[in-house]
Amino acid sequence: MTVQEVRLCGLLLQQHFGNVVEKVGTHLIRSGVLTLRALAYETKLPLDLVKKSLCVLVQHGMCTFGAGRRGPAGPVEYRINCESIIHMLRYPRYIYTAKSLYGDTGELIVEEILQRGQMTMSSTVRTVADRLTNNMPEGQSMDYSEVVSAFSRLVETHFLQRCPPLASAGSSSSTLDTPLPAATQPTEPESHPDCYKLPYINLTGQGKRRRSSEGGEADQRAAKKARTDNSECGDDGIHWQVNFQRFHLHFRDQAIISAVSCKLDQSSSEIVRTMLRMSEVTTPAHAAFTQALSSNEIFRALQSSYNIARPNLDQYLSLLVDDPMEFVGKTGDSGGGMYVVNLHRALANLARATLESVVQERFGSRSARIFRLLLRKRHLEQKQVEDFAMIPAKEAKDMLYTLLSENLVQLQEIPKTPDYAPSRTFYLYTVNQLPTARLLLQHCYKTVCNLIERRLYETKENKRLLEKSQRIEAILASLQATEAEAAQLTEVEEMITVPERQQLESLRHHINKLDSSENQVDESIFLLESYIKSTQASR
Amino acid sequence: MAGKGRGIAAFTFNIEALGLSRGSMPETQRGPTPLFPQIEYKPVPLKAGEDEDYMRALKQEMRGRMKDLPFNIKPHAGKGDVERYKEKYTREIKRIEDDNWTPDWNRLPKELKPQKKIIKKKRDTTKNAKISSKDKVEVLNKLDELEKKGDVKSDEEDEAEGGKKEDGEEGEEEEIEAEYDEELEEENDYIASYFEDGDDYGGGSDDNMDEATY
16 A cells, blocks of 8 residues: 555544544554454554554444464454545545446435445435425425335346355354355455345335424434335345445446547547447446447447437447547457447547647647657657757656656667666667656645645634534524514624635635646546556457 | 766767767756646646536535435544534435444344343343252362361361352342352451461472472
8 A cells, every 4th residue: 555545544544433433453454464352452442443543444444354274263353445535536526426426316325325435225215205305395295115226226237236145144253164265255245146136125105204393302203214224125244345446337338428528529429338338238338348239239328319310320329439549449350340449548548649739738739749749659769759849858868857856758778788887878768647646646646645635624614614604594594584584683793894705715625626626637637546456458 | 988088078878879969968966856847738628518517516515415424434532522402403404314324233243243242140140040959068068178177278168159159139139249259258367277277388398308399
C-alpha cells in the first residue's frame, strides 16, 4: 500500500465511521495481517472498541478474516481490503447510476445497501418503502411489491449480489472438517452458485409514514414490532451487497460510448452502445474483447429510433474500424462482417488521452506536443525532439527538463562502449505509458487527500459560525411549525448579521467546490485504475 | 581528467549531444521544491451541470447521515455522566439510531462477540456446595489423624474448611472465608512453621556436620 493510499483510506474511514475505526483501520493496513489481541495491544484501544470496529469493517466488506498462519487451530487473522475503502469515494456515482437506470426506488435501494454494507432483502424493502412513503404526499404510500420488483431487476442485471457464504460459523474450536478459508484466498462471491438467486419471501404491505406528531414511544413500539416481524420473512441469513465490479463495467462502457461520440458522431456511439449491450451477458469481466457480433445481428438489435439504414450501418462500422483509436475491430467476414469492441485497447487509449491532457493543462500545449511525440515515437534524441516537434532548441530543452524533473519523461542511456563514457553514449528520451499512469494515479490519490483535508480545515475554521447558523435554522423551523408571526421570524433571521451571512455563503461555495472536485478527480481515478488493472489482467 | 587547460572546468562528454552549451546550463535546484509552487497555467474549471450538482448533494447527505448511524463508533465518553435532559430529544430529532446494532453473528468470527463476564465468585460457592456429605466423613477422619500428630496449624485449617462446607449453601462464602483467614492470621502473629518442632529449624545442619558445607 502506498503512502497516499493509506492516507486516503484513513481520511475516508474517519469521515464515515469516526476516529476509532480510522485508528484500527490504518493500523491494520500498515501491518498487513493481525490477530485481534495483537491489534488491541498495538493500537492501545480498549478491546471492546476494537471488536466493534472490526465488526463494522467486516459488515461493510472492507475487512476479511480467516484462519491465520497457525492453521485452523490458531487465532483468527484479519486483513483489510484497501480497494473497497477507496470505493467509498465513488458511492455518489453508484447511487446516481442506479437512479438513472432504475428510478428513485432503485436509487434508494442502492443507497441503503451502500450505507449499511450488507442487508437482507426484507429489511431493505421495508426501509426503502418507508422512506419513499415519507416523501410522497399525504395519504399515499408505497407498496412493498413495487420495491420488490425494483430489487429483483437490480439482482437480474447483477448490480446486487449475495454475500459470499463462510465455510464455517467462524469458531476455530469446532470440527476440523470445515476449516475456515485461508486468509489469503477469500471466497469470491461469484463462485457461489446461488449468487444471483432471489429468495422467496412473503412480504406484503405498504410503507409506513413517520409521524412527527406521535411521541417517541409509539415509534419505539413500531420499531420493536418491525424487529419481531423480521424473522417471519423467511430470508434470514441471506445478505445482499452491491456488486462493485458490475458498476465498474457499466462505467467503462459509458466512458467508451462517450469517447466514440466525441470523436466521431452520435450515430456511431449508438452503434457501439448496441454492441456493448448485446455482449453484456456473454463477455466475462476481464476480457480483452467482447464476443464477436455479426453485422446482421447488430442491425437487428439496433433500435428503430436511431434510423440507421443497412448500408449506413456498414459504412459506420468500417469507419469505426479504420479509426486510429481502434475502438472496434473486425475479426471476420461471415454474416456481413464480424466485429468486436476492443475493450482493453479502448481503455489504454482513454488512459493515454488522460495523460496527454494532464500534461497539456499543467505545462502548456507545446510540452504536450513533445509528450505526444515521445508517446508515439518511443525513443528520441534531444536533436530529434526539436526537429520533429518544430520547437526552437532552447525552449524544447527547457520543456524536456521540466518534464524530466516531474518524472513524466525518462532518460534512456544506450552505450556505444562498455564503459558508459558520456561522450560515447546515446541519451534518448522516452515515455512509458504504464508507469506514468501509475504515477498519475498516486497524484490523484494525493489530490483527493488534499481536497478532503482542506475541506476539514475550512469547516473547522468556521465551526462557530456553522453551529450558530444551524441553531438559528432549528429555531426558525420550530417557529414555522408553530406558525409564529412574520415579525418573530424576521427577528430571528436578523440574528445572523450580513457579513456573517456573506461569510457563510462563501464557505458553502468553497465546500461545494471541494466536494465537486473530489467527485471529478474520482472519474480520473476510475479510468487510470481500470487501465492498470486491464494491463495486469492481460499479462 | 585532462581538460583544455589547467583549472578550466571541462566535461567528460560531448556537451552538444544533450543540447547544452557553455553559457546556458539549466538552473540548479536550490533546496526542496516549495510547498505551494507557482503554477503557470490556471486549472481547467470544474464540470458544472445537473448531474454533478446531484452527485455532490448525494455526497454531502451521505456524509451527514453516516455520522448518525450506529456504525460510527465513538470513543468511550466519561462514565458516570448523568444522561442529560436534552439527550432524549436530540436523539429523536436527529434520528440517531439505536447504538446497539447487532450484526449477524453467523457471519463473524466468534471472538468478536462481546462476552458477558461470568462472576467467578458464585462458581466457588457451588463447587463448595457440591461437596457431598461423604467428604465430611473423610474430613472428620483426617481431623482425627492429624490430632494424633498434634499439628496445630492443620487442625485450624481443616476446621476452617469444615466450617466452609457446612455453610456451603449460604452466599456469604466470601465473608466467612475472609473471617477464617483473618482469624488464622490473628491467632498466629508469628509464622507457625518457625518454632514448631525442632526438626525444621536448624535440624538439617546439626545432623550433617560431617559433610562439607557448600
